[in-house]
Amino acid sequence: MSEKITFAPISYTGWGSLSHFIEEVERFNAKKVLVITDPFLKEIGLTDQVTVPLAGAGYEFEIYSEVVPEPPLAVGEKLVAFTRENNFDLVVGIGGGSALDLAKLAGVLAAHEGKVEDYLNLTGTKKVTEKGLPTILIPTTSGTGSEVTNIAVLSLETTKDVVTHDNLLPDVAIVDPALTVSLPPKVTAATGIDALTHAVEAYISKNASPVSDALAIQAIRLISNSIRKAVSNGSDQEARTNMSYGSYLAGLAFFNAGVAGVHALAYPIGGQFHISHGESNAVLLPYVMGYIRQSCEKRMKDIYDAMGFSSANLSQEEASYRCVSELKRLVEDVNIPSTLKGFNISEDALESLTKDALEQKRILARSPMTLAREDIFTIYKAAFDGEIVELNGQEKQIVTI
Numbered sequence: 475m476s477e478k479i480t481f482a483p484i485s486y487t488g489w490g491s492l493s494h495f496i497e498e499v500e501r502f503n504a505k506k507v508l509v510i511t512d513p514f515l516k517e518i519g520l521t522d523q524v525t526v527p528l529a530g531a532g533y534e535f536e537i538y539s540e541v542v543p544e545p546p547l548a549v550g551e552k553l554v555a556f557t558r559e560n561n562f563d564l565v566v567g568i569g570g571g572s573a574l575d576l577a578k579l580a581g582v583l584a585a586h587e588g589k590v591e592d593y594l595n596l597t598g599t600k601k602v603t604e605k606g607l608p609t610i611l612i613p614t615t616s617g618t619g620s621e622v623t624n625i626a627v628l629s630l631e632t633t634k635d636v637v638t639h640d641n642l643l644p645d646v647a648i649v650d651p652a653l654t655v656s657l658p659p660k661v662t663a664a665t666g667i668d669a670l671t672h673a674v675e676a677y678i679s680k681n682a683s684p685v686s687d688a689l690a691i692q693a694i695r696l697i698s699n700s701i702r703k704a705v706s707n708g709s710d711q712e713a714r715t716n717m718s719y720g721s722y723l724a725g726l727a728f729f730n731a732g733v734a735g736v737h738a739l740a741y742p743i744g745g746q747f748h749i750s751h752g753e754s755n756a757v758l759l760p761y762v763m764g765y766i767r768q769s770c771e772k773r774m775k776d777i778y779d780a781m782g783f784s785s786a787n788l789s790q791e792e793a794s795y796r797c798v799s800e801l802k803r804l805v806e807d808v809n810i811p812s813t814l815k816g817f818n819i820s821e822d823a824l825e826s827l828t829k830d831a832l833e834q835k836r837i838l839a840r841s842p843m844t845l846a847r848e849d850i851f852t853i854y855k856a857a858f859d860g861e862i863v864e865l866n867g868q869e870k871q872i873v874t875i
Contacts, residue, residue: 479685479730480640482622485647487722489715492612492650496527502608502645504564507535508557510577511569512542518656520614524568536560541573544744544751546629550579550590557584557607565609567644568653570665571618571751574611575626578642582606590628594635596833602639611644614653616697616704616717617665617752619672619725621647633745633830651711651718659705662717663808664752666701669721670694670804671755674763674777675734676727678770679840686731689723694780696720698804705808734841735762739853741837742830749817756810757817757857760802764862764873765853767794769843774798795873798862813860824854 486494499507507528511521516539528535538556542549557565557580565584567577583590585604592600611621624642627634657665673693676686697720703713739762740754767774774794775785781800785793806812828851832838838845845853852870856863862873 482643482647483645487649489651491648492523496531498610498646502564506562507533507564507566508562509535509537510567511539511573513539515569521568524566541576543572544629545572545576547591550628553580554583554590565607568612570615571620574620577609579626579637581609582641593637595638596635602641605641609644610646612648615657615665616654616721617668619721622725623729629745634741649718649722651715654714655709663705663810664750666697666717667756668752669724670697671736671759672728673724675736676731678773678842679731679734680842681840682731686727689727691780693720693724693727694777698781702807732840734837735845738834738837739831741834742827747819753810756805760798761853761857763801764798765864766843767864814858821858827854
């Protein structure tokens, strides 16, 4: 069976790779550049890493910093309108996943009519048809993989939706670990577990292939063996480099194989409680993997090995249990709450979370185990109680790991 594998056209990776920025800008013959970032990066001067070279090379540019975490639809609508009105020739996104997603959205929808909501995956009625403006994306976190995917995520009232099309793929991705050194420990942890979740879900996805498998396993290896160091010592150059490469590879893996149950259940948590996407994934990761463990035991054994352990003397079943345990331990070690209670989410919210998660059919379809309403509620309840629960035949049972 043939597989379609898609990568961003050009990527620069490694320490100091931002040095290629201006040479890439020059390729597009741009006269007016839109730089999209968030207010914090502008305030601490990290945005200067692109604006100073632009000014030095004589380019006209404008900084748009009205970016917020988990951007609501209204933020996307405002940015797209601004981009259409000001006749830019090139879009540069520098920041975390929110800035990069918005940069992709602005670049493509600047060449389209209608509102952003018209192009949403779940409810939109219009299709992306034009390539739009060229884009250069520069991540300052090691987490989202947005610089190599064709997806822009937006928050709705109680959940999230996406605009997705291959035209959203950036023309250039520049992944320079040096830009992540100033990332606070909390953000390092959340974005890092987000990247790990991308890799884990890509590896167990029903759409996985030998190519995405190779990317995902190496990403798991790099992230799981570096994230603790990156969180505890942000200036550790080796740890930051491994995290950047891991995030990049995880992005390529999940772009081609897709994510599944963890993300489907995480979107409503972010939408209803405004918890960061990375933290939403982190708190659910061990509970989803514990619940679906029997559907992907061999693959979880591989993940356990990639995390730096040895399954040589273990059965697939035992290794898969240990994999769940180590994922839970990793989340706890980087100081992310390991239960929904830890985020002050009440038990009363589990029904509404379940209702919204069921709408994420595109993502749920990739899960190696079919997750129906009762399954999803059970996982949320397990995450609330802090207990790993799995199916034993038709019965659900708590598992001690």
